[in-house]
Every structure is written in C-alpha cells, then in structure tokens.
Amino acid sequence: MINDRPTKLIVNLDAVLNNYKKFVKLAGDKKVIAVVKANSYSLGADKISELLYDNGARYFAVATLEEAIELRKKIKDGLILVLGVTNPLNVNYAIENNVSLCCPSEDWLTQAISVVKNNSKLKVHVKLETGMNRIGIFDKEELRHVDNLLKSEKIIFEGVFSHFAQADGENNIYDNQQIDKFNDLLSTFTKKPTYIHLDNSAGTIKYHNCHADYQLVRVGISLYGEYPSSNIEKLYGIKLDTIASLVSKVTHVKRIKKGSKVGYGSTYEAKEDEYIATIPIGYADGLFRRAQGYKIIVGDELCEIVGRVCMDQLMVRCSENIKVGDDVLFFGEYNNKKLSIDDFADYQNTISYEILCAIHTRVPRVYLSNDKEI
Template sequence: MRNPTSLAINRSADIVEGAPVTATVDLAAIRHNARILQERAGEAELMAVIKADAYGHGARPVARAAHEAGVRHYGVARLPEGIHLREDGHTGRILVLGAPSPEQLPRYADHDLDLTVSSADVAAAVLRRASPTAPLRVHVKVDTGMGRLGLPPDDVPAILARLSDAPGVRLAGLWTHFATADASGSAFAQTQLDRFRAVVEAVDVDVEHVHAANTGALLTVGEPAYDFGASLVRSGIALYGLAATPELSARLDLRPAMRLTARVTQLKTVPAGTPISYGARWQAPRRTRIATLGAGYGDGYPRRGSGRASVRIGGASCPVVGTICMDMCMIDLGPPDQAPATRVERGDEAVLFGPAGPTAHEVAQWSDTIPYEIFCGVSPRVPRRYTDRADDASVQARPVQPAASDA
C-alpha cells in the first residue's frame, strides 16, 4: 500500500509556485500612447479616460504614467473613482463623466472634481447647492444623438445662462459624445457634430473647454471634431494601445499595454477519443498532449471563446479545447512526441493576449464582444505586474485594487 505521506508529496509537486495568471502592464507603452495621442490632437489638450480602473489596467499607476507624459486632464465614470485619484495625490483636472446624484454634489466641491450637468434636474440641484464658499465646476453635456445622458440642444443656452449667473458655479465645459465615430465616414457622426456646433454658436457665455472628440472621432472625423477654442480630446481605449477595430488601431503608432498570461498547472497525454472539460463536447482526435492553464472566466478569460480561442505557447499557436472553466482552460499541444508539446513544461507561461498575439482584438472576436470588455473583464483577483520598458525596471507584482463602487 502506498504511503499517504508520499502521495501527498507527489500531489504537491503539481502545484505551480506564484500566480497562475498574471496581467502585465507596460507603463512605458501608456506614456508612449499618451504622447502619440497628444501629437494627433494638436492644440487640443488630451483627457486620459481612466474609468473602470483604467479599463482594467490600474487607475493609479496609469494616471501617474499619463501625468509623466504631460496629461493634465482625466476622465472617470463615478465619483469614488475621482476621489481615489485625489487621495493618491493627483492635482490635475478630473471630470466625472457620469450623472451625479444631487446629494453627492458637496463631495465634488470637497475633492475639487468637475461634474457633468446631464439634465435640467442636475442643473437645478447645482444652482441650489453651489456657493462661493463651496464652488462647483460643471461641464454641461449635450445629447446630440447618443440618447444616453445630456440636455436637448434647444435647452442648453438658457441653462448655461442660468449657471453662468449663479455665484459659486464655474462653467468648465460644454460637451457631447459621438455614437458612431468609430465608423469612418459616418453620416450620423457628422449630424451630431453639426448639432453640437449649432449649440456652441448659440451660446453667448464663456465656457472654459468645449469638447466632442473621443478616440474614434480623433481617428475618423479628425480636426473638425476638436477645432473648438480650448478644446479637449477624450481618449480611453487608445491610451491602452488599441482603437475599436484593428483598422483604426493601425492609424496611429499605438502600443498595447497589457499582456495576460497563464501558467501550465498540469500536463497529460490522453488517447484518441478522450473527452475534455464540461459537457464532453470536445474529444481528442488522436493521442494528444493536453496542457491545463490556470486561467478561466473567473479571471476574465471569456467562456464564449471555448473551442474558438487559441494561445501562444512553446513558440506556437495552440487551440483552446473543451469548455473554458471558471478557473482553468485546456490547450491542445498536439502529438506528445512533436513540437510544441516537446517544448512545454509545467510552470511555463501561455500568452492569452498581448502585443505579439493573440491580440485583445482577436480574443474579442472569438468571444463576440469588443476589446474594451476584454480589458475591463480581467478580474480583480488577477495580479497586475507593472513594468517599464523605458528603463527595463519592474514594479513588484501586486493585486489590483477593487474597482470603485458608488457606495
């Protein structure tokens, strides 16, 4: 009979030291992208959109890298995200893009945050609460066709006039958001721009910044989307090295900043016909070397990629086989006596996505989604490791902070 202690020792050998999955973020790429975007924006100032924990990259390190590249304007989605940046020592302008709750308005003043006036109700709340001792900086949003947040264009001049006359209110911005600017030559994007220009021309009060361009508009509409006086260009996805499509990404010298890798936690050789994973939907077509990776949909690797995705390991592209599980997925390395199977050992890393491929665009395509969701979906339990190719330095790997909530 086998010694139980020996059995336990043998099993412990299957455990890989270190994290089974890691997201590595290159801060030099963030700085590079910020500079490239600022160059394209010309006289307009770049606003780095770092909502949703900087699209999963880590808001605090990304904000610091953007600041080092000269960025002085930041966009977040929710009030706690802006507060966290202030508490981290950021002194630039921070605009909360989402609609505020009236009871939260004093906190905007307390933390020197710009807020979005997205409706007549919010404008009325600002007028009630603002005072010279607790001033509020506001960006009035115009709904030119997105249908999400914003005032009807015809209502904007009167509301701006009332805000301009109120003590303690500072008109920091007038803005809109495109719905279809990711599509080159979009007629609707031009319609939205025309509507916004009509509002700007109808306003007879001073506004600090006028801004319409997002990443898509920067790359497709071009200068007409940001040639307003003292304009801003709000860029999110491009800051992280991609645009909405590979074609748009190719229009700028962008560098993808995130690389998601998973370690091989087990290797086995299975005979032809062996089923793999939940549902037994995939069966080995031949004697096959199977690698189990320590990453699954609980880490943000999409389950919809089951049977469609591939990873890079052992110098080759290898398919994901069977159903992607919550904490693991399985890879077909091919015949056990041939490469890449002969080159892969337990503990080796497989690239789930990264600059050298597969790309986040490819993972998104396999999963019927967009790269934004792939980045944002990388779970808080996945450690982020920050590197800097500029000096080949590395920040110690550490867990990412949970995304801010509205609590």
C-alpha cells in the same frame, strides 16, 4: 503576499507614456484628457495616472465621483472630470475635492444648486445629447433654462461636451450629423465655457486637424494601446504601442485516448490520442466560456482551447512537446511572441474594452518600465 499562480496581466508603462505623447502631438493646440475610468480599463489607474501626471498630464476623466475622489489623492492639481451622472445630493464632495461634474439636465442642475453650500462653487461640464441617446440635453428650450441657471454664483460653467456614437465606423455621415447638432446647441449658450470637447479616441485620430474652436480631446482605449476599431487602425495609420499582455504557464499535461471527453458537459471529444495541457485561468478571472475554441500560444505552439472554460482553469489541445512550466500567451506581447487582443475579442463577439475591463483583480498586475518589473 505571494502570487502562487503564474497567471498575470503585464502592463507596459513605457508604452502608456509613448501613446500619451503621440496623442499630445496629434492633438496639436488641444489638451489631452486621459480617460482613466474603471481603474484605467482595469490596468491600474493609480500607476498610470501618476506616470502621466509626472510627465505633464493635467487633464483626467473618470466615470464616477468615487473614482474622482480616489484619483485626487494622486493628482493634486489639474482637471478631474466625472463623465457619468453624479447624485446631485453629493455635489459638495466634488467641490471639496476640486472635481468637475457632468450636468446632464436642467433638473439635475437645479437640484445641485440647491445643495451647494454657501460661498462654494461647483464646476460643471454640460453634456449635450447629439446622437448617442445616453445622457445629455438635446432640447433647446431646456438648454436655455440651463444657460440661465449657469449664471448662479454657486456654479462655475467650466465646459460643454458630447460623445461620438460611430466615430469608429466606416464613414463620417453620423459623425457629421453629431458635429452639426453639437455646434447648433452650442449657439444656445450666452457665454462660452473654458472647455469645449467632443472627440473621443476615434474622433481624435480622425479629426485631429478639425474643430479648432474646441480645447480638449478625450483619449481612453487608445491610450492603452488599442484601436477603437479595425477601421481606425487601417484608415488612419497611427501606430499604437501594445500595453497589456495576459500570460500564464502550463500547470499540468496529460495524454488522453481517442474518444476521451474533456471538461464540463463533455463538450470536447478527442478524435485521436492527444495531449491536453491545463492552464490556471478561468471565467472567475475574466476569461469567459465563450473563448472555447480560440487558439492561444503555448510554448512555441498555437493551441486550441478545448472543452468549456472552467471557473479557475482551462484546457488546450497540444503536442507531446508541451511541458509543465511552458509560457502561455492569450493576448499582447511576451517573449518575442504576439497575439492580437482584437482577434481575441472578435472571436468572442465583443471588443477589446470589455476584454480588458473583465480581467478580475485576482489576476496580479505586473508593471514594466525599461523592460523591468517595478
């Protein structure tokens, strides 16, 4: 298959491994769950999971049962946890693939037990609601019923977990409320599971010296070189290696007259005679129209995206020095140049997670190891 367009997302596998090792060291006695949901935030779960597994990782988390079953084809042993809610009618697929499921409620567990085949056992991690108000159990009476159901011969009570809502924030007030709620709910269980986990990427960085009675931490966005927030980057000093770089090349350059309009809706008008360069990436690739006005690196220049971003192309204002074939960097590191994905996200009033996950599959992923494409 040819890749005619020069647009690509470069993924540095050495940097992924470096970040994983940093969190393994930071976590101390706790084991690191590598969160590889959404195709490793669109960076390629197959490649990344295989790399981590080959380097000792045995704990993984995904969002859906489908992702878990696909991952099990690569990861032959070790824990794979589905963080989201699985249809309880499908729990036998989890058992067949040695996948652990999230138990979000008493009703879910009751139905799951009724579906599990005889002489089979379903591994579950009970989700506790401590302040995110997304999924999980917060009522102690319901939790007591769940505790009783966990004694079923069809269930392996493998874990209990919750999720921080504000660990990337400027203070720890809400974190502490969640921790207190989590520990209070934990006391309801008559038997403790193998694994207790609460910390996400931000929580792992902030509280790596705490929670000695927990066994796991879950690292997602920071595994991929991005900080959960600028607060975490500034306050806690951990240095992450950049993983992802979105690059392209100039495909067309033209000189336009003062007053000429650019793009759909003619939202940009040249204030003087100007040069416009066209780059083959657009909102169908996951680079959205809200990026209009942002400045990217074209050749050796910082150039503003002008006019509306099109479905497959966009335009920038540049100097007469820009030529067809010049390199373009949207974010990441490329040819000794660097642009922050967080700045790119902030400009669009979003977060790096969304920027990465939005990059469409028609943008080829190019993997680097030892500075060479593999």
